[in-house]
Amino acid sequence: MAELLTIDEALRRIKEHAQLLAVETVAVSDAAGRVLREPALSRVDLPPFASSAMDGFAVRADETPGELSVAFRVAAGSSEAQSLPVGVAAGIATGAAVPEGADAVVPVERTADHGHRVEIPEPAASGQHVRPRGGDVRVGDVVAESGTRLGAAQIGALSAVGVAEVRCSVRPRVAVLATGSELQPAGELLAHGQIYESNRAMIAAALRTVGADVELLPVVDDDEPAHRVALEQGLAADVLVTSGGVSMGPHDLVRRVAAGLGVEEVFWGVAVKPGKPLSFGVRGATMIFGLPGNPVSALVGALVFVRPALLARQGATIVDPQYEYGRVVSTLRRNPQRDEFVRARRVVRDDGVMLDPVSGQDSHMIVRAAAASALIHVPRGDGELTAATPARYLRLE
Ligand code: AMP
Ligand code: MG
Numbered sequence: 001m002a003e004l005l006t007i008d009e010a011l012r013r014i015k016e017h018a019q020l021l022a023v024e025t026v027a028v029s030d031a032a033g034r035v036l037r038e039p040a041l042s043r044v045d046l047p048p049f050a051s052s053a054m055d056g057f058a059v060r061a062d063e064t065p066g067e068l069s070v071a072f073r074v075a076a077g078s079s080e081a082q083s084l085p086v087g088v089a090a091g092i093a094t095g096a097a098v099p100e101g102a103d104a105v106v107p108v109e110r111t112a113d114h115g116h117r118v119e120i121p122e123p124a125a126s127g128q129h130v131r132p133r134g135g136d137v138r139v140g141d142v143v144a145e146s147g148t149r150l151g152a153a154q155i156g157a158l159s160a161v162g163v164a165e166v167r168c169s170v171r172p173r174v175a176v177l178a179t180g181s182e183l184q185p186a187g188e189l190l191a192h193g194q195i196y197e198s199n200r201a202m203i204a205a206a207l208r209t210v211g212a213d214v215e216l217l218p219v220v221d222d223d224e225p226a227h228r229v230a231l232e233q234g235l236a237a238d239v240l241v242t243s244g245g246v247s248m249g250p251h252d253l254v255r256r257v258a259a260g261l262g263v264e265e266v267f268w269g270v271a272v273k274p275g276k277p278l279s280f281g282v283r284g285a286t287m288i289f290g291l292p293g294n295p296v297s298a299l300v301g302a303l304v305f306v307r308p309a310l311l312a313r314q315g316a317t318i319v320d321p322q323y324e325y326g327r328v329v330s331t332l333r334r335n336p337q338r339d340e341f342v343r344a345r346r347v348v349r350d351d352g353v354m355l356d357p358v359s360g361q362d363s364h365m366i367v368r369a370a371a372a373s374a375l376i377h378v379p380r381g382d383g384e385l386t387a388a389t390p391a392r393y394l395r396l397e
Contacts, residue, residue, distance in 0.1 A: 001248075001269035001277065007339055010270045010280070011308055011320060017266060018312035019285040021238060026168045028158045031150050033211050034168040035314040040144045043162035045134035050098045053129040057089040057111055057118050058102035061126040067119045074099065089118050098130050105129035137161060147317030169314035174207055175237035176200045177217035177230050179245040179254060180293060185219070198366060199243035199298045203291070206302040207241070209397075210310045222251040231258055235286050238313060241306055244293030247277045254290045255279050263288055271380060273338045274363035275300045287313075295366035300341050300375065303394065323377065325390040326353030332378050332385040339380045343372035346395070355393055372396055 005013070023037045052058065052074075059068060063086075072082060073091030083100035084090055090099050091113075098105065104124040112119040137143060143161050144154050150166070158166060176199075183197035184190055197219050204214040215237065220230040222245065231254070234240035245254040246268070255265065258281060265281040268290075272278075274297035279290035287309055291301040304321055311319040332342060344355040355376050360368030374393040378385050385391055 004269045004271035004276065004338070005267050007270060007272055007304065010267060010278075010305060013266050014280060014287070014305060014309050015312045015319060017280075017282050017287060018309055020169070020315050021172060021313050022170045023167050024170050025165050027165055028155060028163055031158075031166055031168060032152065032155055033209075034150050034166075034171070035211070035311070035316045036144055036146050036148045036150065036166055037169050037315050038167040039142045039146050040158055040163055040166050042137045042139055042141050042143050045139050046136040046161055047131050047133055050133050051131045052092045052094055052096050052098055052105045053131050054105050054107040055094050056092060056105050056107040056109075056129065057113075057120070058084060058092045058098050058105050059089045059120065059124055060084070060086070060102060061104040061124045061128070063087065064104070064106065064120045064124040065122055067117055070113075070116055070118050089120070091118075103127060103130065145317070147315055149311075149316055149318070169211075171211045171213040172238045172310045172313050174204075174212040174214045174239045174241060174310070175217055175234035176203050176207075176214055176241045176243075177220055177234050178243045178293075179220045179222060179227065179230075180243075181221045181223075181251075183219045198295055199291070199293065202295065202299060202366075203241055203243065203302045203306075206299065207306060207310060210307050211314060212239075212310055222253060224253055224257055227253045227257040228261065231261055231263075231288075235261065235263070235283055235288065238286060239306070239309060240286060240288040241291060241302070242289070243291045243298045246279045246290035246292055255281075258288060258290070270305075271338045272300070272304070273335060273340045275304070275341075276338065278305060280305070292363075294363035296343070296363040296369050299366070299369065303375070303396075304341070321394050323392040323394060324353070326355045326374070326376075326393055327387045328376060328385055328391050329354050329356045329387065331387070332357065332376070334378055334381045334383055334385060336382060337380060340378040341375040341394075342378055343369045343396075344374045344376050344393070345372060346374040346393070353393075355391060369396075 068089040071088040074096040076095035263281040268279040291298040344357045347354045377392040
């Protein structure tokens, strides 16, 4: 491993090699988690008409306070366009169209409703409880920009402005394979020297949250022909993620076999703990990540490096890991050579987020990591990370 890249430099090179995926039309109702590739525009003014924000009476503000006759009542969805004669109030429901001529709504609890007449004891202000036409958005305005990852609020907004379909990136096809002759599937008995294979399902879970369409490939023994077959199969995907076999041991075959299949290595080795021997390469548009086999290393690699790659390929505006800030409950020693990701419990308190490292920080200790809800980023350097300064962390969910 010649020179270890910083996390930022590794991310820069990954993004530089991320080619945009194709675009497809998706029903808005199925588009949660997808990345928009064209701006989505409003089909209407929203609200499409001046509407009432309350159940009450539509009035002319300058005719209040006073007693008005009630000429008619308007329900939500009532399609008859009405106008309000002088000296008159109209009963109105939330969401109903405010009659032409009315400029205020008085909530029912601020009136005395006598059926054909209504008493309004207090003056109404012009505009009160009226939602103006187009107050949320105007027809033709951008509702969501290209590059937006659609969440619940955006899906609601697009539906509200009458958009039924959007142009999104296709989902990245991701192949995940695990290497290691010691690996057994759950359900089998373990012979001496064997462990259960856990990285494929974990990596798949980490990547599905950013839209990946994941295929799990079979576990590969530590021999070259088996690697060749599996890697070639995986290279048909948009992104191939392997686990294990990227260190310096005699059985670490992934990089060599990948090179033989035409993969150009972009880098090998990042100054991060856990996860140092991560390799990244490309063959055509396909990206290949060789994650180390230790489960916590594979998890960190998937979260910090593979997720951004998938977002970049989908054209997302926000691609990089999104750090938040909290305070460590106990001092953490910094590592002079490598940035570290320390697994911690995140405790939200009135005065901020506290980060409490879990016991057992070795990179094979995935069960200890499972108790954590945050990865504290401890930058490399001398000295300590203390509670005195805010610490960056990534959420683990
Ligand atoms: P490697 O990176 O292949 O040298 O593997 C490092 C460590 O991670 C070894 O202890 C492996 O047994 C373990 N390991 C590798 N792959 C997996 C996997 N898919 N699931 C669980 N543990 C693994
Ligand atoms: Mg191995």
